[in-house]
Amino acid sequence: MNKPSILVARAIFPEVLQSLAQVFEVESNQADEVWSAAELTRRMQGKVGALTTGSERIDTALLQANPQLRIVANMAVGFNNFDVPAMTAAGVVASNTPDVLTETTADFGFALLMATARRITESEHFLRAGQWTKWSYDMFAGAEVHGSTIGIIGMGRIGQGIARRAAHGFGMNVIYHNRSRLSAELEAECKASYVSKEELLKTADHVVLVVPYSAESHHTIGAAELAQMKSTATLVNIARGGIVDDAALAKALAARQIAAAGIDVFEGEPSVHPGLLKVPNVVLTPHIASATIKTRRAMAQLAADNLMEFFTKGQAVTPLNTVAGRTA
Numbered sequence: 001m002n003k004p005s006i007l008v009a010r011a012i013f014p015e016v017l018q019s020l021a022q023v024f025e026v027e028s029n030q031a032d033e034v035w036s037a038a039e040l041t042r043r044m045q046g047k048v049g050a051l052t053t054g055s056e057r058i059d060t061a062l063l064q065a066n067p068q069l070r071i072v073a074n075m076a077v078g079f080n081n082f083d084v085p086a087m088t089a090a091g092v093v094a095s096n097t098p099d100v101l102t103e104t105t106a107d108f109g110f111a112l113l114m115a116t117a118r119r120i121t122e123s124e125h126f127l128r129a130g131q132w133t134k135w136s137y138d139m140f141a142g143a144e145v146h147g148s149t150i151g152i153i154g155m156g157r158i159g160q161g162i163a164r165r166a167a168h169g170f171g172m173n174v175i176y177h178n179r180s181r182l183s184a185e186l187e188a189e190c191k192a193s194y195v196s197k198e199e200l201l202k203t204a205d206h207v208v209l210v211v212p213y214s215a216e217s218h219h220t221i222g223a224a225e226l227a228q229m230k231s232t233a234t235l236v237n238i239a240r241g242g243i244v245d246d247a248a249l250a251k252a253l254a255a256r257q258i259a260a261a262g263i264d265v266f267e268g269e270p271s272v273h274p275g276l277l278k279v280p281n282v283v284l285t286p287h288i289a290s291a292t293i294k295t296r297r298a299m300a301q302l303a304a305d306n307l308m309e310f311f312t313k314g315q316a317v318t319p320l321n322t323v324a325g326r327t328a
Contacts, residue, residue: 004311006049009040009056012075016300023308024049041065049307051075051300054287059083063090071316073306075299077101077290078240080213084321094320095306099157100298101290106161108264108289109238113150113206116234116262117143121283143205143234143259145170151204152176153197153220154211154239160190162208167191175200201228206236213240223248229258236262238289241269250275253282264289 005025008017011032020026027043029035035043040056044066052058054076063069063086071093074082079096087094115121123140126132150166152159155178166172167190174192176182181194201207207229211217221235222245229235235258237244246267252258254275262283266272269287276282290296306316 004048005046006051006307007043007047008051009035009043010053010075012051012300013297016297016304019301020051020304020307023311037062044069049073049311051303051307052081054078054081057081057083058087058092058094060086060090063087063092071095071307071310073303073316075303077105078213079320080240080242082320088321088323091323093310093316093323095303095310095316095318096320097299097302098318100302101295102157102161104292104295105158105238105289106165108291109158109162109208109210109236110165112238112262112264112283112285112289113208113234113236114145115283116236116260117145117206119260119281122260122280125280143232145172145206147171147173148205149173149175149203151195151200151207152192153200153207153209154178155182155190155192156210156212158238159208159210160186162210163190163192175203197225198228201225202230204233205230206234209235209237209239209243211239211243213242218242219245221245221249223252226252226257231256231258233258234260234262238264241266246273246276249273250279253279256281 003023003025008026008028011030017026017028034055037057041062044050044062048068049071051073058072058081060083069092073095075097077096077098079094082094084094119140119142150172152163155176159176163174167174174190175195176192177195177197177200211220220243226248249261250273253261260281264285265287276284290299302317306318310316
């Protein structure tokens with residue numbers, strides 16, 4: 001009996017490919033080429049499943065060109081590269097990789113907050129350029145973290161992880177804004193207080209974004225929101241590109257409207273707004289919040305498990321949609 005054919009659209013761990021090869025005929029991309037939409041559509045021909053990352057767009061055009069497709073498994077918790085309604089209408093199961101990256105991403109979010117508040121990148125550039133010739137009392141004096149107020153926009157698993165680190169590890173006052181308020185038990189665990197978005201922006205010393213991307217959350221932080229923040233405040237985005245208006249942020253940083261920002265995700269990434277590359281008071285990282293070997297391996301394996309479970313048991317492990325009557 002022939003094995004089902006799948007596409008692995010980007011390079012992944014060889015051992016995960018080996019596990020997939022036990023169930024499927026696998027076309028892989030271990031050269032890690034970034035395919036155009038046309039090339040991705042062509043490569044999908046004849047494939048009943050695919051493993052993707054956030055850089056492969058699954059939309060109506062691709063789905064119409066590949067009516068045999070049954071499931072696409074994203075190796076990410078975010079899925080703004082998926083048109084989920086179109087996938088559901090086409091009878092294609094979508095899945096992602098929640099939970100396995102929560103703590104690692106929360107660690108990184110806090111690391112980025114610390115680097116931003118304490119001006120670590122800026123001071124390292126200064127040192128490497130040979131400009132450090134003497135000590136001075138205010139040299140790279142940054143913002144206090146311990147005991148300050150952190151405002152978290154988006155209080156899902158990762159937001160809660162950041163809140164616990166902030167409250168229990170750094171004695172921070174935690175405020176948050178979310179589409180829905182947490183239970184009293186979760187608020188107590190995170191030592192977090194619910195406030196309006198406006199109150200959060202006006203009050204927080206450090207604003208951290210962990211909200212999923214959607215049409216509604218596009219430019220959650222733009223020029224108007226930046227104007228509401230304290231001039232001494234920092235902004236950290238580990239959510240998705242498009243949550244922040246990068247052009248407005250670059251202007252605000254250049255004008256010192258806010259003190260600093262730490263950004264791991266960008267509009268149009270891997271391109272970065274040129275204004276962000278010119279200002280010194282920003283820490284820039286290339287979408288690496290989940291980047292530990294253990295976590296990235298777990299993400300790849302969960303994406304693979306979604307494919308294997310769907311075709312062997314008829315149900316993905318972590319589906320994003322329900323497709324009536326659709327089983328392997």
